[in-house]
Amino acid sequence: MTYLPQHPGFTRRTALQAGSIGLLGLGMNHVSALRAHAAEAGPVPAVKSVIYIFLSGGLAQHESFDMKPTAPDTIRGEFVPISTATAGLQICEHLPMLAQRSNKWSLLRSLTHPYQEHSQGHMVMLSGRTQLPPTFNASKPTPLDWPSIAAIAGDRTQPRNNLPPAVILPEHLIHRTGRVIPGQLAGIMGDRRNPWIIGASPFNSTTYGAFPEYEFHHGRGPEKKEGLDFQAPNLSLPQGLARPRLDSRLDLLTTLEHQRRRMEVAATEVQFDTHREAAISLLNDPKVRTAFDVRSSPAEVLQRYGDNSFGWSLLMARRLVSAGVNLVQVNLGNNETWDTHGNAFPNLKDLLLPPMDRAVSALLDDLEESGELENTLIVMAGEFGRTPKISLLPQHYKGPGRDHWGGAQSVLFAGGGVQGGRVIGSTDADGAYPVTDPHTPEDFAATIYHTLGIPPEAAWYDELSRPHHIYYGQPISGLFG
Numbered sequence: 001m002t003y004l005p006q007h008p009g010f011t012r013r014t015a016l017q018a019g020s021i022g023l024l025g026l027g028m029n030h031v032s033a034l035r036a037h038a039a040e041a042g043p044v045p046a047v048k049s050v051i052y053i054f055l056s057g058g059l060a061q062h063e064s065f066d067m068k069p070t071a072p073d074t075i076r077g078e079f080v081p082i083s084t085a086t087a088g089l090q091i092c093e094h095l096p097m098l099a100q101r102s103n104k105w106s107l108l109r110s111l112t113h114p115y116q117e118h119s120q121g122h123m124v125m126l127s128g129r130t131q132l133p134p135t136f137n138a139s140k141p142t143p144l145d146w147p148s149i150a151a152i153a154g155d156r157t158q159p160r161n162n163l164p165p166a167v168i169l170p171e172h173l174i175h176r177t178g179r180v181i182p183g184q185l186a187g188i189m190g191d192r193r194n195p196w197i198i199g200a201s202p203f204n205s206t207t208y209g210a211f212p213e214y215e216f217h218h219g220r221g222p223e224k225k226e227g228l229d230f231q232a233p234n235l236s237l238p239q240g241l242a243r244p245r246l247d248s249r250l251d252l253l254t255t256l257e258h259q260r261r262r263m264e265v266a267a268t269e270v271q272f273d274t275h276r277e278a279a280i281s282l283l284n285d286p287k288v289r290t291a292f293d294v295r296s297s298p299a300e301v302l303q304r305y306g307d308n309s310f311g312w313s314l315l316m317a318r319r320l321v322s323a324g325v326n327l328v329q330v331n332l333g334n335n336e337t338w339d340t341h342g343n344a345f346p347n348l349k350d351l352l353l354p355p356m357d358r359a360v361s362a363l364l365d366d367l368e369e370s371g372e373l374e375n376t377l378i379v380m381a382g383e384f385g386r387t388p389k390i391s392l393l394p395q396h397y398k399g400p401g402r403d404h405w406g407g408a409q410s411v412l413f414a415g416g417g418v419q420g421g422r423v424i425g426s427t428d429a430d431g432a433y434p435v436t437d438p439h440t441p442e443d444f445a446a447t448i449y450h451t452l453g454i455p456p457e458a459a460w461y462d463e464l465s466r467p468h469h470i471y472y473g474q475p476i477s478g479l480f481g
Helices: 012-022 032-041 096-100 118-127 149-156 256-269 274-284 286-292 299-305 309-323 344-370 441-451
Strands: 049-055 081-083 090-092 105-111 166-169 196-198 208-210 214-217 327-331 376-382 409-414 434-436 459-461 467-469
Touching (some): 049 344, 049 441, 096 344, 105 441, 149 441, 208 309, 286 309, 299 309, 299 344, 309 327, 309 344, 344 376
Parallel strands (some): 049 327
Antiparallel strands (some): 081 090, 208 214
């Protein structure tokens, strides 16, 4: 028997309506007719949108935004700093486009947490909670994991234009070994509140980076895998509502057009109420279909963003927030692409930093030119930084790199009211730990929630109507005003 949560603000009919809407992967907070039933526990309108660029693997702060040119050669690395458009601010020479746009972004150089392992780092940076959940499993999500930032944004902000409030693209984070990275989903909130995942990039266990232009292998350098294609959307529905409940009525389809056609057929076979029809209509919205169809963009647009998976992903994110999605998490690189243990300097110089630099710069330019940058917060972070000391693992790599390091990482913030050209916090001479203004994943998450208009006293509610905190830190005030 299907469990229908009891809530003082919901009737059984409302819950049934919510369940029918959930058939399409949309929760009960996704349709205007159900908002009145949420009362005080209901979601809040999104004041602004957020694009969370996640660099899975861990960006080296020494080779990007917190260079230490006067440190010993065992720490400073091969790259040199260059000046930016902001007096006194220098970043890596291989980020020249971002350097020219430093008036549009600011840096937090002092984000810190205690973890050196990938799954732990993902958990804390995707959920905004430093303490690991009691049932944490590095190999897979568990039902008692903390909810991801994306899941909370999806649950606690109002949808716009019949779109899901939160989306993850272009792929579910899965390691080449099959390990599903924890921290991405709704966890203790329940599967039905998982974010939508747009599966545009195919699972690829052998090569990394911005295919096809900058595809590589960590140990061997530039390398191609045949048959990779970027096709969107393959919209995976929340786990609890996906195949078991849909197989008898609808197939989970691999392209927008097929999904749209099948839902139109379903609509003739099932008596949909007006709100379910409204949910289906999002697939007929030309603006939404254009947002997904990034590969057909004009040549000059693809050139600006980069005609590769990094550029396509950020272009899709830009279009989705313009269409009305409140939070888009962009996983910029498969299989811990930024995990530069070895061959770090050629891989970063030639294959990782250039497509990131171009795509993020194009995103900033696009949003500024359209007037949307002020209302769109862009954040870029990984699960941790990299060790101050350069190391060599000859059994795996030809050249040196850096190991995992939670002690400090640099995070880029832009738009959404962030004042450009600022640097918040600093690290010691080796880039190992914060020495001024340290901040935690909790503060990072609070900054996102604050931008989305979620108030500090807000809570999310489980199926027994028990409230759970959203804020565990303070917004990083130095970024604003």
